[in-house]
Amino acid sequence: MDITVWAIQGIDRLKGRRRGLLGWKRARGGLSLDTLIEYAARLGYGARGFVYVSVGLLTLAAALDRTGHAVGSRGAVFWLAEQPFGRVWLIALGLGLWAFVGWRVLQSVFDADREGRTPKALLLRAGQAASGVFYGLLAAGVFELLDEVGPKMALEDVEENRRKAEILLALPFGDLLLMGAGAVILSVGAGNIIKGFSADFGEALVCSDRLCGPLTMVARAGYIARGFAYMPLALLIVLAGWRASAAEVGSFGSSLDALEAQPGGWIMLALTALGLVAFGLFAFVEARYRRIRPPRDYSPV
Secondary structure, eight states: OHHHHHHHHHHHHHSSHHHHHHTOOOTTTOOOHHHHHHHHHHHHHHHHHHHHHHHHHHHHHHHTTSSSOOOOHHHHHHHHHTSTTHHHHHHHHHHHHHHHHHHHHHHHTTOTTOOOSSHHHHHHHHHHHHHHHHHHHHHHHHHHGGGOOGGGHHHHHHHHHHHHHHHHHTSTTHHHHHHHHHHHHHHHHHHHHHHHHHOOGGGGBOSOHHHHHHHHHHHHHHHHHHHHHHHHHHHHHHHHHHHTOGGGOOOHHHHHHHHHTSTTHHHHHHHHHHHHHHHHHHHHHHHHHBOOOOOSOSSOO
């Protein structure tokens, strides 16, 4: 009888990989894996928000001639490194970004958001996977760039992108590959714009209608501005491929500088910067109010 009871209890403990994982706790009152995943995801959204708010504010300062150049995410990292206790903040930011990468893995591979396997859902999850790769590279770069010198940032960022373009152009059909890379960035920008106009951002938030309504407007402004911000960079890369010239390639920040150089460009740049701030602010909203649900099962879905 004792053996039977023991066997039943053992089977119950082993039911499902997820139950086994989520049953993990500390000896007394510890945090469950579900709770740790939720905390990590919220930390990740907060780190994402910090990056975009920083990019937006620094770009706004450039539009108002308070700083020399607009910046991208790497530029925001360099700016943070130059602040008091910059290294401490960079380590915290890097860990937060890695937490966000982990959450993107759970969303894209294990379908934490319960999107399913419809074509639309798979496209969304593919976008989440691509987002995870981007933030993973950024997180790795946070630690690699700790010893870099801030004033060199813009030049080194552009030169690095041009070196990559030269490598790509040296391959067979390299010009087409470079144009394809620009087209991918262009499609990402267009996808953000479409999402800004059509997505139901309040669906994933746990808050009252009175609060969620204004917050979704912030999200719409942020996604639309983020989409438009990708366009100059995408066009520069497509043009570089068309002309087979790596010298045409720039960085996110330099492409925004090119936007500012157009007639009335400072106004467009300022509006884009405010939109990027809005995108970052909505990431903070997600850090607080987003529904975070760990996967039902830790097998790829």
